[in-house]
Amino acid sequence: MKDRIYSDHVVNGQHYxxxxxxxxxxxxxxxxxxxxxxxxxxVLEAGLVEGLSETSYQAYLSRFYTQEAKxxxxxxxxxxxxxxxxxxxxxxxLPNKPDTKGYFVQKGPLPFSSTNTRSLGGTTLHWLxxxxxxxxxDFKMESCYQRGVDWPIDYWDLKPFYEQAELExxxxxxxxxxxxxxxxxxxxxxxxxxMHKIPPNYLDTYLAKQLEGMRYIDDExxxxxxxxxxxxGRNSNPNVNYIDPRTGKPYVPRGSVxxxxxxxxxxxxxxxxxxxxxxxxxxxxxxxxxxxxxxNVEVQAQCVVSKFEFDENxxxxxxxxxxxxxxxxxxxxxxxxxxxxxxxLAASAIENAKIMLASKAQDSSGSLACNLMDHPYLLTWSLLxxxxxxxxxxxxxxxxxxxxxGRFRNKKxxxxxxIGNWGWNFPTGAPYSxxxxxxxxxxxxxxxxxxxxHDTVQRQMRFGFLIEQxxxxxxxxxxxxxxxxxxxNFRPIIQYDLGNYEKAGFALAKEFSDQVYQRLxxxxxxxxxxxxxxxxxxxxxxxxxxGSGHIVGTHKMGNTKFDGxxxxxxxxxxxxxxxxxxxxxxxxxGTSNPTLTMAALALKTSTELSxxxx
Amino acid sequence: MTxxxxxxxxxxxxxxxxxxxxxxxLGTGLALPYLEVVEKxxxxxxxxxxxHKFDDARNDHPENIGQIMQRQFLAHPTYGPLLRTIxxxxxxxxWDALPESWQERFGNSTPVSGIISSSSYLEGLVWKxxxxxxxxxxxxxxxxxxxxxxxx
Numbered sequence: 216m217k218d219r220i221y222s223d224h225v226v227n228g229q230h231y232x233x234x235x236x237x238x239x240x241x242x243x244x245x246x247x248x249x250x251x252x253x254x255x256x257x258v259l260e261a262g263l264v265e266g267l268s269e270t271s272y273q274a275y276l277s278r279f280y281t282q283e284a285k286x287x288x289x290x291x292x293x294x295x296x297x298x299x300x301x302x303x304x305x306x307x308x309l310p311n312k313p314d315t316k317g318y319f320v321q322k323g324p325l326p327f328s329s330t331n332t333r334s335l336g337g338t339t340l341h342w343l344x345x346x347x348x349x350x351x352x353d354f355k356m357e358s359c360y361q362r363g364v365d366w367p368i369d370y371w372d373l374k375p376f377y378e379q380a381e382l383e384x385x386x387x388x389x390x391x392x393x394x395x396x397x398x399x400x401x402x403x404x405x406x407x408x409x410m411h412k413i414p415p416n417y418l419d420t421y422l423a424k425q426l427e428g429m430r431y432i433d434d435e436x437x438x439x440x441x442x443x444x445x446x447x448g449r450n451s452n453p454n455v456n457y458i459d460p461r462t463g464k465p466y467v468p469r470g471s472v473x474x475x476x477x478x479x480x481x482x483x484x485x486x487x488x489x490x491x492x493x494x495x496x497x498x499x500x501x502x503x504x505x506x507x508x509x510x511n512v513e514v515q516a517q518c519v520v521s522k523f524e525f526d527e528n529x530x531x532x533x534x535x536x537x538x539x540x541x542x543x544x545x546x547x548x549x550x551x552x553x554x555x556x557x558x559x560l561a562a563s564a565i566e567n568a569k570i571m572l573a574s575k576a577q578d579s580s581g582s583l584a585c586n587l588m589d590h591p592y593l594l595t596w597s598l599l600x601x602x603x604x605x606x607x608x609x610x611x612x613x614x615x616x617x618x619x620x621g622r623f624r625n626k627k628x629x630x631x632x633x634i635g636n637w638g639w640n641f642p643t644g645a646p647y648s649x650x651x652x653x654x655x656x657x658x659x660x661x662x663x664x665x666x667x668x669h670d671t672v673q674r675q676m677r678f679g680f681l682i683e684q685x686x687x688x689x690x691x692x693x694x695x696x697x698x699x700x701x702x703x704n705f706r707p708i709i710q711y712d713l714g715n716y717e718k719a720g721f722a723l724a725k726e727f728s729d730q731v732y733q734r735l736x737x738x739x740x741x742x743x744x745x746x747x748x749x750x751x752x753x754x755x756x757x758x759x760x761x762g763s764g765h766i767v768g769t770h771k772m773g774n775t776k777f778d779g780x781x782x783x784x785x786x787x788x789x790x791x792x793x794x795x796x797x798x799x800x801x802x803x804x805g806t807s808n809p810t811l812t813m814a815a816l817a818l819k820t821s822t823e824l825s826x827x828x829x
Numbered sequence: 830m831t832x833x834x835x836x837x838x839x840x841x842x843x844x845x846x847x848x849x850x851x852x853x854x855l856g857t858g859l860a861l862p863y864l865e866v867v868e869k870x871x872x873x874x875x876x877x878x879x880x881h882k883f884d885d886a887r888n889d890h891p892e893n894i895g896q897i898m899q900r901q902f903l904a905h906p907t908y909g910p911l912l913r914t915i916x917x918x919x920x921x922x923x924w925d926a927l928p929e930s931w932q933e934r935f936g937n938s939t940p941v942s943g944i945i946s947s948s949s950y951l952e953g954l955v956w957k958x959x960x961x962x963x964x965x966x967x968x969x970x971x972x973x974x975x976x977x978x979x980x981x
Binding site for chain 2: 276277279280281282283285414415416417420451480481482483484485486490492493602603604605606607608609612636637640646647649650651654655658660661662663664665666668669672673
């Protein structure tokens with residue numbers, strides 16, 4: 216397998232049947248699905264080949280341990296030739312002054328706070344692992360709620376691919392537990408997941424008991440509040456009734472890429488983001504490893520694509536890229552060109568859009584590089600009357616899906632509530648900040664310090680609300696020769712804002728959160744400050760949002776070239792031998808973390824390509 | 830070679846201000862590395878003076894050592910910032926740079942700051958204090974998060 220992973224520049228001038236740009240999850244899935252078709256496949260990766268060996272994965276982990284700011288990209292070094300965004304770079308954006316501190320050039324008015332990872336395996340290195348399907352109404356927002364747009368496909372078209380994605384990722388859930396608004400009895404049908412649900416956190420059980428029978432009521436809504444477990448792409452006990460269709464045998468969890476016996480169960484490292492030490496959480500390295508079992512698949516790393524060349528029929532003729540020997544060493548840069556019969560651009564929603572713009576690609580729909588979306592993430596936090604044992608187990612194991620769909624969606628955003636298991640880690644930097652605060656401000660020491668820390672942190676809880684963002688043409692990526700990275704490629708320039716629909720969603724989420732804390736008798740500590748980079752005003756109220764890491768919507772699918780960039784199989788309407796794959800193809804974001812949908816779409820594309828390549 | 834008396838006093842002082850037993854501090858395997866970190870950051874004379882003052886106080890007034898620590902050490906403009914930094918070193922495995930004016934007067938010429946090492950992060954006392962494990966290390970095992978926290 217190692218023989219077919221190249222760091223040195225060996226592919227220049229070659230021709231492949233399929234050229235995949237991007238060694239993240241979509242690219243890995245497509246390479247893996249096509250591996251036995253007798254076709255030559257090359258995956259081009261902009262970043263370094265790291266993580267496949269135990270030594271290099273451990274290097275990620277050691278780096279995480281010694282970084283003071285343990286943010287999503289903290290284990291994964293920035294590479295100036297394939298730079299990546301970092302949440303530490305997010306600042307308040309001043310009017311008429313783009314923020315250029317990080318990799319993204321942020322024109323605002325609000326900062327786009329989500330980040331991706333540019334290294335083999337892509338953003339699945341730091342993803343959370345939540346695997347929620349989108350709900351039926353998420354695919355027809357315009358028809359149902361006169362908001363956003365309808366997809367050219369519906370839930371039922373995607374359902375078989377969801378099942379296939381859940382197998383490849385290895386999703387743990389029990390269908391009997393899963394209750395979503397508007398889902399209906401056929402949402403799962405008689406389907407079962409490969410593994411049983413991840414055991415609930417103690418806080419989930421505590422909340423389920425305390426919130427039993429709760430109905431949220433305001434002037435317009437009456438909604439039943441349910442605590443429901445979350446399907447997760449991390450290993451749990453296998454479901455003995457699940458027969459793996461690939462082997463005809465019971466399902467076996469897939470552990471770490473360097474040692475299959477490590478990571479067969481989630482071991483409670485409480486560190487899904489930014490790095491699962493045992494790889495019980497799925498990452499795309501697993502799929503790449505499987506793809507590389509076939510001699511047809513090769514990976515060339517350290518090659519950053521700058522643009523496509525098109526022929527007179529608007530088909531892609533070749534890709535142009537630069538290879539580097541060592542990050543930062545300009546003397547080792549060489550230019551290259553590769554041709555292929557079929558091209559798959561799988562470099563993330565933002566990089567895909569950027570490469571298409573740099574290539575001066577055709578777009579009759581006017582939606583290329585537009586409709587950038589995320590789940591603006593609102594936090595609320597409080598101290599409970601009881602100790603609940605935080606900082607144990609996955610980031611989140613249950614949520615409250617009650618507001619994922621409902622009539623209110625014609626006026627305000629739907630949202631998903633997750634129940635955080637790591638105390639106030641996200642909102643305040645607990646428990647590190649608690650130590651600093653108690654020592655420096657509250658003048659505690661000795662046994663008093665130890666006891667006070669225990670009592671305080673044990674009572675910390677927080678909610679996170681993932682607010683559905685509508686597509687908007689003015690939330691977009693542009694390029695400008697005045698903003699280039701160290702390799703001479705364009706840096707994405709981002710224009711990003713929220714509308715009143717999303718802000719009304721914040722208000723609804725906050726009102727719901729207040730009612731829950733009142734019921735629990737919790738002391739609320741939520742504060743939003745006008746100095747926060749993501750602070751927004753809505754009427755008399757103010758809210759601070761963060762990024763969810765869900766970068767969606769820059770090359771939406773449509774029915775024709777006039778209303779979308781790609782077909783439902785993610786084929787580019789105007790450049791037929793090119794597929795643009797990933798979260799960029801999603802016309803709306805719904806309230807599901809988008810990776811599972813992205814994976815289902817990549818598998819749908821693989822099926823089409825498989826048939827064509829026969 | 831490290832002066833055993835100095836190490837002993839450093840452990841006694843650390844145990845008192847962190848609220849952990851001496852054996853728990855030794856169990857981190859970091860007593861010596863931390864002593865080195867302190868010595869790299871502050872003038873040797875001040876460190877020795879602090880240790881001996883603490884030793885005298887606990888011998889002379891064992892019944893009142895808590896109040897003495899609060900008033901004569903933590904509230905002291907020279908000892909206070911140093912002791913608070915040592916508490917955070919043990920709890921977080923990280924040396925927070927002292928204020929510039931303090932460092933100019935009492936600092937050593939080879940200061941180090943930030944997280945000392947992977948093991949200093951993993952051995953941070955904060956995780957024990959809150960009945961958890963360091964995030965990303967010392968995995969407690971599948972499903973352990975479901976049980977109610979133990980009451981002390």
